[in-house]
Amino acid sequence: MASKRPTVLGKRSSPPLQLPRSKRSCVRVPGRRNVPPTWGVGKGDAAAGWNQLELTGQRGYPHSIIWALHQHKLGGAPRISFQHCLQKAFLYSLDCYRIFRTASPFDRRTTCLEWHPTHPSTLAVGSKGGDIILWDYEVLDKTYFVKGIGAGGSITGMKFNPLNTSQLFISSVAGTTSLKDFLGNTIRVFTSTDTWDYWYTSVDVSAKSRVVVTGDSMGNVILLNMDGKEIWNLRLHKKKVTHVALNPLCDWLLATASVDQTVKIWDLRQVRGKSSFVYQMPHERAVSAAYFSPDGAKLLTTDQHSEIRVYSASHWACPQHLIPHPHRHFQHLTPIRATWHPRYDLIVVGRYPDPNFAGFTPNELRTIDLFDGSSGKMMCQLYDPDSSGIISLNKFNPMGDTLASAMGYNILIWSHREIVTRKQEGLIKVMSEQGLGRGGSAHQPSPRNRPRQN
DNA sequence: AATCGATGTGTCC
């Protein structure tokens, strides 16, 4: 096998990428070429933007758990569960969500986002250059930064090790799926390519059945045990595998998405080849993501053009909802992926307005859209005019009260205005005590993207 | 198999 170096086929013209890059080696860590990383505190006030609610029913009532309990007790319609009341209360509260903190720690686009499974204000974010940051946004400067190789290092998938949350499973264009810690040590390499002709595109892990699954850009899916022993490696798709996801409850159920325009569901215990799937879901376009819902009962897929789908376990064969939504693919954009809220039947996804999309309206904004998973209806949009880029990645934290977004080079943290205000006061105090204060107020907005300003 | 076009975001001049 050829060494992992530029190839004619790959059209790579730069020197071998595994060598230290003279241009990059002296660059401070973290940091952009000539721009220091930026860390921002959101404005958190009402003027910061608008969030548009499209709920039916009354407004202006404190939509809290108390409200939900009250509603439930009133029991207007018996089929409306307490859970549903809670979800409604949560949707109302989104009206008050603001950007709480921002960070722009990389010298390339953000490609990957993963919340810490237990620590509520900590997340890992990966970049196109292979950098990874572990960031606790509630504590100033509490970050770990693992430097990547630069060009060609792109992080394609991340998953915290469920058995040791100081470690991350990482798949990368640089040619490995491996387990690393935040000091940069490689604990184990699960698979590697010795060529730039293909690379790994996604990882998932099951603590229960102790397996690691990874997909590659040729359509192969590899199943390994936690010790790194390969169980099988099979070409399950005709084109690049874009996403692999294990069912959180049923750990032998695997979903794979591909640019071959299919999503396939597999029984891990009996995979023999391309056609041994349990279900196949043909799509209109290449598919970027297929996430099982937290309760394992649904599957959410995002294609590369203008469709989000919800499938239900009761009937995998046919989608429960086809949701039209503009999020077309573009070479220099991190593919947009819709994700589930961890507690409610809600879907979050970034909008990339498209004049050719059927529902296009002039002056459409690059919002974050929330859909109800059971009705398929859009319930709410989040928007901040100071962060007007396309928001490719959106994930709620495991608690479900904070949203992390990836917008180009930037990471945005959204939470409830009251919490934002309270916490920001504390942060600004600490900043000014440490001489980091910026006139005692938040960042000055930049015309395009506030987080880039410093 | 090879070529082309789409068209976001940041840097440099």
Place this chain on the structure above:
DNA sequence: TGGACACCCTCGAT
């Protein structure tokens, strides 16, 4: 300030 251009290997159409 605005325009050129890099990014670096994406995907669909031809």
